[in-house]
Amino acid sequence: MRSLWSSIPVRGRVILLVWAALLLAAPIALDRYLISIFVLIFYFAYVGQAWNLMMGFAGQLSLGHALYAGLGGYVAALLWFYFGIGPWLGVFAGVAVAATFGAVIGWLGFRFGIEGVYFALLTIAFAEFTRIAFDNMPFTGGAGGLFLLYDAQRSHQWWNLRGGPLLFYYLTLALAAGAAVLTASLTRSRLGFQWLAVREDEQAALSLGINAFRVKMIAILISAGMTAIGGVVLTFYYNNLFPAQAFDIGRSIEMILAPIIGGLGTIFGPIVGAFILTPLGEGLIALTQKLGIDAPGAKAVFYGLALMVIITVRPNGIWPWLRRLLGLTESGS
Amino acid sequence: MTALLEVAGVSKRFRGVLAVDSVSFEVPAGVIFAVIGPNGAGKTTLFNTIAGVFAPDGGAISLAGERIDGLAPNEICARGIGRTFQIVRPFPALSVEDNVMVGALLHRRDLASARERAQALLRRLDLFDRRRQIAATLTLPDRKRLEVARALATEPRLLLLDEVMAGLRPTETDRMVATLRELNRESGLTILLIEHVMRAVMALASRVLVLDHGIAIARGAPEAIVRNPAVVQSYLGAETA
Numbered sequence: 001m002r003s004l005w006s007s008i009p010v011r012g013r014v015i016l017l018v019w020a021a022l023l024l025a026a027p028i029a030l031d032r033y034l035i036s037i038f039v040l041i042f043y044f045a046y047v048g049q050a051w052n053l054m055m056g057f058a059g060q061l062s063l064g065h066a067l068y069a070g071l072g073g074y075v076a077a078l079l080w081f082y083f084g085i086g087p088w089l090g091v092f093a094g095v096a097v098a099a100t101f102g103a104v105i106g107w108l109g110f111r112f113g114i115e116g117v118y119f120a121l122l123t124i125a126f127a128e129f130t131r132i133a134f135d136n137m138p139f140t141g142g143a144g145g146l147f148l149l150y151d152a153q154r155s156h157q158w159w160n161l162r163g164g165p166l167l168f169y170y171l172t173l174a175l176a177a178g179a180a181v182l183t184a185s186l187t188r189s190r191l192g193f194q195w196l197a198v199r200e201d202e203q204a205a206l207s208l209g210i211n212a213f214r215v216k217m218i219a220i221l222i223s224a225g226m227t228a229i230g231g232v233v234l235t236f237y238y239n240n241l242f243p244a245q246a247f248d249i250g251r252s253i254e255m256i257l258a259p260i261i262g263g264l265g266t267i268f269g270p271i272v273g274a275f276i277l278t279p280l281g282e283g284l285i286a287l288t289q290k291l292g293i294d295a296p297g298a299k300a301v302f303y304g305l306a307l308m309v310i311i312t313v314r315p316n317g318i319w320p321w322l323r324r325l326l327g328l329t330e331s332g333s
Numbered sequence: 334m335t336a337l338l339e340v341a342g343v344s345k346r347f348r349g350v351l352a353v354d355s356v357s358f359e360v361p362a363g364v365i366f367a368v369i370g371p372n373g374a375g376k377t378t379l380f381n382t383i384a385g386v387f388a389p390d391g392g393a394i395s396l397a398g399e400r401i402d403g404l405a406p407n408e409i410c411a412r413g414i415g416r417t418f419q420i421v422r423p424f425p426a427l428s429v430e431d432n433v434m435v436g437a438l439l440h441r442r443d444l445a446s447a448r449e450r451a452q453a454l455l456r457r458l459d460l461f462d463r464r465r466q467i468a469a470t471l472t473l474p475d476r477k478r479l480e481v482a483r484a485l486a487t488e489p490r491l492l493l494l495d496e497v498m499a500g501l502r503p504t505e506t507d508r509m510v511a512t513l514r515e516l517n518r519e520s521g522l523t524i525l526l527i528e529h530v531m532r533a534v535m536a537l538a539s540r541v542l543v544l545d546h547g548i549a550i551a552r553g554a555p556e557a558i559v560r561n562p563a564v565v566q567s568y569l570g571a572e573t574a
Contacts, residue, residue, distance in 0.1 A: 188444070206406040210439075
């Protein structure tokens with residue numbers, strides 16, 4: 001931790017501290033609606049970081065990350081729904097189930113040399129058939145969804161994630177910050193170097209004694225587990241789950257836009273991406289509603305356009321460019 | 334003297350083509366051993382079989398008496414064989430130093446000690462001044478040296494060099510030859526090299542194996558090899574006359 005902090009240039013530390021203070025104090029000035037947008041920003045920064053760890057650092061493309069979030073959410077919600085087990089405990093079960101799915105996908109892909117886009121197809125396939133399975137399982141609510149009903153007695157048990165937007169504001173903020181610190185420290189570890197080597201050239205990595213299978217498995221396990229935690233939190237925030245949304249490929253794509261736009265393989269990329277994309281997307285929805293236009297696909301179209309523009313103008317993402325602009329080029333990745 | 338590397342009757346077949354045909358040789362510890370031969374003679378295939386990229390279809394490969402054939406490339410590296418690639422494969426987006434760090438982290442768990450080793454090797458291979466450069470921006474001779482530094486970082490007992498001189502200018506070749514000689518003399522590093530640049534082979538190797546169509550057609554001291562009629566006919570031709 002200390003070496004991590006000292007690796008950031010002084011100017012970067014100042015910016016980071018001011019920014020952290022602003023975010024911690026912001027709810028004082030924000031209304032409920034704005035707080036809810038920040039929750040989404042932090043959520044997408046968090047799950048984007050989880051995906052970035054696997055793609056940006058270990059070089060493994062997943063297009064089915066909604067699977068892990070959905071599984072985490074469902075497992076914790078079902079434990080709460082049927083047995084009254086709180087999410088602070090349920091999250092462990094959710095992480096375990098998601099990591100197990102990650103292990104199966106990783107084993108199939110990495111053991112049998114399914115790489116690149118073919119591996120990505122495998123991740124989509126798993127998310128899709130899980131969606132179909134959940135659509136048809138009666139005890140999960142099937143296609144009709146699962147609802148966490150309001151319970152007056154437990155409505156203020158913050159440790160059970162029962163609370164208002166403010167609770168989720170700070171919780172998702174902590175998750176996003178924690179994920180960034182975790183990723184930063186991992187990338188400065190032996191494992192981080194091994195990930196980069198495998199990402200850059202797997203044959204060369206093998207020739208240097210790196211067990212590529214093992215390091216890729218670690219990446220998918222960490223990424224799946226982290227994403228599942230995000231799924232648990234989002235589920236207890238919204239209090240409902242539908243297979244068609246939770247496991248949807250659209251959800252998976254939404255998760256990966258922030259790191260791509262912000263900058264793959266950078267620590268601040270997913271955060272910057274989420275801060276740009278989510279407010280714009282939500283703003284667009286608010287605008288179309290205000291104008292009375294019924295355009296349910298507007299957000300997707302807008303995301304598509306934003307992606308095209310940013311990839312064209314800043315192919316490495318916004319963060320590497322922003323970092324230069326802020327004068328942080330030296331080591332503050 | 335016991336052999337560090339023992340290759341006994343190794344064969345490798347690709348869909349009916351016998352790329353390596355029951356080749357046997359021994360590389361004693363501490364020597365520089367060269368494998369030469371015309372293009373398509375099976376040199377790189379032989380190398381890849383030793384390095385674990387392919388399992389041989391027949392025969393046995395042992396390092397210091399332990400069978401290593403059929404092991405994965407990473408396991409073979411962990412046992413003490415470092416290699417370079419004929420077509421260099423640096424990690425393009427990483428800095429020169431980080432490329433070497435990856436190798437050094439095989440046996441060193443903490444970054445500081447790995448960085449120390451990486452920097453020592455970068456000094457040795459004349460890349461220290463370029464250590465912060467991104468590997469993709471290096472010139473070919475520098476990339477070749479980077480491959481050697483990276484392989485050395487894994488602290489190999491045996492270093493496999495696949496045409497590290499190819500594409501180098503004569504002065505650069507001499508520099509590489511001098512570096513490899515130093516490494517061999519100072520640390521007793523055993524080197525097995527595939528090379529087309531006869532100038533380097535003559536300057537470095539104490540023993541030479543000649544492959545042609547996957548078969549070992551001659552072996553011996555370099556001075557004798559260049560006068561061997563079979564070798565002259567199949568490989569060297571009139572060049573050396």
